[in-house]
Amino acid sequence: MEHPRFIMQNNPYAAPQVSSQQDSVAINKVLRNTYMLLGLTIIFSAIVAGVAMAMEAPRLNFIVMIVGFYGLLFAIHKTQNSSMGLVFTFALTGFLGYSLGPIFNMVLSIPGGSNTITMALSMTGLTFLSLSAYAVISKKDFSFLSGFLMTGFIVIVVAFVANLFLQIPILSLAISGFMVLFSSAAILWQTGQIINGGERNYISATVTLYVSIYNILLSLIHILTAFSGDD
Numbered sequence: 001m002e003h004p005r006f007i008m009q010n011n012p013y014a015a016p017q018v019s020s021q022q023d024s025v026a027i028n029k030v031l032r033n034t035y036m037l038l039g040l041t042i043i044f045s046a047i048v049a050g051v052a053m054a055m056e057a058p059r060l061n062f063i064v065m066i067v068g069f070y071g072l073l074f075a076i077h078k079t080q081n082s083s084m085g086l087v088f089t090f091a092l093t094g095f096l097g098y099s100l101g102p103i104f105n106m107v108l109s110i111p112g113g114s115n116t117i118t119m120a121l122s123m124t125g126l127t128f129l130s131l132s133a134y135a136v137i138s139k140k141d142f143s144f145l146s147g148f149l150m151t152g153f154i155v156i157v158v159a160f161v162a163n164l165f166l167q168i169p170i171l172s173l174a175i176s177g178f179m180v181l182f183s184s185a186a187i188l189w190q191t192g193q194i195i196n197g198g199e200r201n202y203i204s205a206t207v208t209l210y211v212s213i214y215n216i217l218l219s220l221i222h223i224l225t226a227f228s229g230d231d
Contacts, residue, residue, distance in 0.1 A: 023197055031136075031194050033202035037089070038209055044090055045097030045210075052101020059102040068095050076207055085203040092207065096214050107221060112228055120220040128213055131184055135191035142192035145185050152182045173226055176219040183212040183219070 060068075072092040079085040107113040135142065156179060163171045190208045193199035 026200065027195065027197055030200055030202050030205065034194060034205040034209070037086075037202060037206040041090060041093040041206065041210055042213070045093045045100070048094045048097035049100040049104065052098045053105050055101070056105060057098065057101050059106070060099050065099060073207070076203065080201050080203045089203055089207060093210055096211075100217075103218070103221065107225060110225070110228075116221065116224045116228060120217055120224055123220050124213060124217040127180075127184060127216060128187060128209075131187045132191055135188050136195060139195050140192060141196050142185075142189045143198070145189045148185055149182070149189060152178070152185070156182060169226070173223065176222040179215050179219040180223075183215040186212040 069092070072088055072095060075088040076085055076092060079088055104117060107116055110116075156175060159171065159175050159178075163175065187209060190199065190205055190212070194205055199205050
């Protein structure tokens with residue numbers, strides 16, 4: 001009977017199979033940890049949003065939002081390979097959750113506001129689940145979306161800054177519509193990166209998915225409120 005070691009050494013397919021199995025285990029671990037952390041951050045964010053609503057907290061200043069958001073993103077980027085990355089991730093999602101409280105209260109104060117929020121939440125959840133399921137099941141590589149995401153980010157920033165001065169309602173609505181498409185593409189891209197082994201850091205992946213979900217929710221609230229005639 002041949003020794004197993006001899007068989008492995010003389011089997012050209014042995015090493016790739018082992019490597020493939022190891023890659024599969026690593027990919028599944030990143031995917032599992034990402035969705036677990038994403039679920040926890042969404043729950044935490046919802047709790048903080050609820051507290052902000054109960055406190056009737058005022059809407060955060062634009063400068064505070066920008067500095068807080070990008071400051072925490074920078075901190076996460078620098079600590080994503082350590083336990084501090086988790087701390088800053090919850091800090092970011094809690095911060096964004098807090099920002100939702102005043103927005104929810106404002107929408108609830110208008111006729112049909114509760115239906116608007118319910119519909120926006122439902123559409124956001126359905127969008128995320130559908131895109132994630134498609135990416136996981138198809139196992140497609142969505143790297144081709146990188147160019148669109150880079151260009152799209154620049155377009156959104158330029159349009160947003162311009163509309164701060166122009167204050168054109170239709171442009172604001174167009175930005176929200178494009179943001180839904182942009183964030184949906186980001187979900188496909190990030191999930192594809194995980195599935196195909198291009199993303200091995202679950203903290204980084206979680207933040208990308210969370211921010212995409214947050215942006216879709218806010219954009220849908222804006223669009224639905226506008227079409228209800230109360231924006």
